[in-house]
Amino acid sequence: MSSGSSHPMSGPPLLADLPLLACLAVLVAVLAGASLMIGEVAVPMSGLFAGGNSTAAIIMQEIRLPRVLLALAIGGTLGLAGAALQGLLRNPLAEPGIIGASSSAALGAVIVLYFGLFNLFPLALPLAAIAGAVIAIALLFALAGRDPSVLTLILAGIALSSLAGALISLAINLSPDALSASEIVFWLLGSLKDRSMDHFFLSLPFMAAGALLLLTTGRALDALTLGEDMASTLGFDLKRVRVQLIAGTALAVGAGVAVAGVVGFVGLVVPHLLRPFVGHEPRRLLLASTFGGAALLLAADIGVRLIPTNVEMKLGVLTALVGAPFFLFLIFKVRRSMA
Amino acid sequence: MVRSARLWGILVAALAAGATAPAEAEPPRVMSIEACANQYVLALADREQIISLAKGADDPRTSFLHEKARGIPANQRSAEEVIAANPDLVFTGPFSRRTREFLQRFDIEIVRTKRPKTLGDLSAQIRRVAGILGHPERGERLASSIDGFAAGAPPLSGGQRPTAVIYRGHGYSFGADTLVNAIMSAAGIDNIATKLGYKRGGYVPLEILLVGKPDYLLDDTVRNPMRPRIGAQIIRHPALHRSLGKSGRIEFPVAYWLCGGEATPVAVDALAGITRGPATPGVDQ
CATH class of the missing domain: 3.40.50.1980 (Nitrogenase molybdenum iron protein domain)
Structure with missing residues (x-):
């Protein structure tokens, strides 16, 4: 949050967004509070600040707080990454999941989990997931070129997702027993259940670095709305911007996938909903989408615990159930506007 | 004519069974196709009686009597292996219903072991298995040591159990x-x-x-x-x-x-x- 105000670009547009950002911040705070209060047992909120080892303190501080913090950080960075990718590709359908970054990050994580590297050295998990995401996004640029059409982008995304999916299937296929296979399958569905502060501190540096890289691309993204040539003329090194965006998205998505599995569509839905409120300016969309993504994932994580299913619904399943129809709706809309 | 031939066959079989009965000192040759059945067989049978055990019997992580199991052939828990080995008895666990139904068609005698819910269940099962294996005295020894615990531990002096x-x-x-x-x-x-x-x-x-x-x-x-x-x-x-x-x-x-x-x-x-x-x-x- 403070990174926005200390941002070198902060100026009138950000001031104009203050009411919107304040509304989103209140929403995030309310949802975070609600998330802390939901669980298998009733625990007083005071447990969050209690010292000692009372059950209330342990449940609040070791189970519910990391869950809320991870939802905030992962949702925020996913929303931000979606907004930044949409700005760079000048395409409302760009999203870490749709372009195959999430499934490639998942492939990296599955390899680490499957071979037990995680038990040897926990950092292997985010590092492998980030490497997966970097490879996917770099391949996407190689496949789709600088200024991809909607169709090229989606096709390249499908190709990358299929490739990552095939390799994940191979890992499941080769897993030594049925339990390992089902563990991988369920892990991939995405969840924040029973995570700890260790997970949060493990992923936070990567997500923070990714967010910083993405937030500082704002002015270049604004310039890009005028076209690549214009942006170059205005003095933006587009190559550097692209690298910055690839690295930022890979860091954010990879770290998120490493601790929560695949949670898709947050980066698609949030920027789209908020774009009208920021005058369709990519730079202003970045910070708003960060807040919006945090709010959306918090809401979804509350949803999976409140929806009365026999087994807890997985977070990635819920976001996909909401996000996929939204994706269809967006395709119809984009097609109409192109026709 | 057909019926009488079949009757005749049954009669011969019965006679044959009767004839071998006195020489029954020979204990049955057995096979186990389940992890917990492995433990009963290892504890209660002679080494020479065991044709094979379900795989994993020699794994110290999951098998208590892993040292005793060393060198005994392992099977993959399949009905085919049982048919090929043709044991007198095959020990299964509680859940292998399909395997059991399949083996029944081949007239292979099956001993099903259950998951005991209490120590009383367990000692009864140990006595039963030991009798089937022809070593009731071994079963009695183990079962009575377990019965000793079944009475339950006395409550701690403080009253509260951990x-x-x-x-x-x-x-x-x-x-x-x-x-x-x-x-x-x-x-x-x-x-x-x-x-x-x-x-x-x-x-x-x-x-x-x-x-x-x-x-x-x-x-x-x-x-x-x-x-x-x-x-x-x-x-x-x-x-x-x-x-x-x-x-x-x-x-x-x-x-x-x-x-x-x-x-x-x-x-x-x-x-x-x-x-x-x-x-x-x-x-x-």
């Missing part, structure tokens, strides 16, 4: 009608999963477990590096570290409690030793 829970990957635990519950009870420990109303196995959410506040978490410690488990992360959750303190985590290998047999008295003794130990349960903060 509490514990088996906690495995993804939060799986075992409740009232399980052998490990009987082992805990005989060792003078109350099972939190039973108190929470679990009958057999089931997932106990972390928050619910913390509210149950067990004094001890029994960690089954199966750590096979070739089979890493994502679900095992929950056992190392910091919330459990804080709730249990330093002395609250007990390594209790699955080989001691998953299957009944020679492991059971050892398991009861080991757990009882914990509660008698220097650590005072429940005040580890």
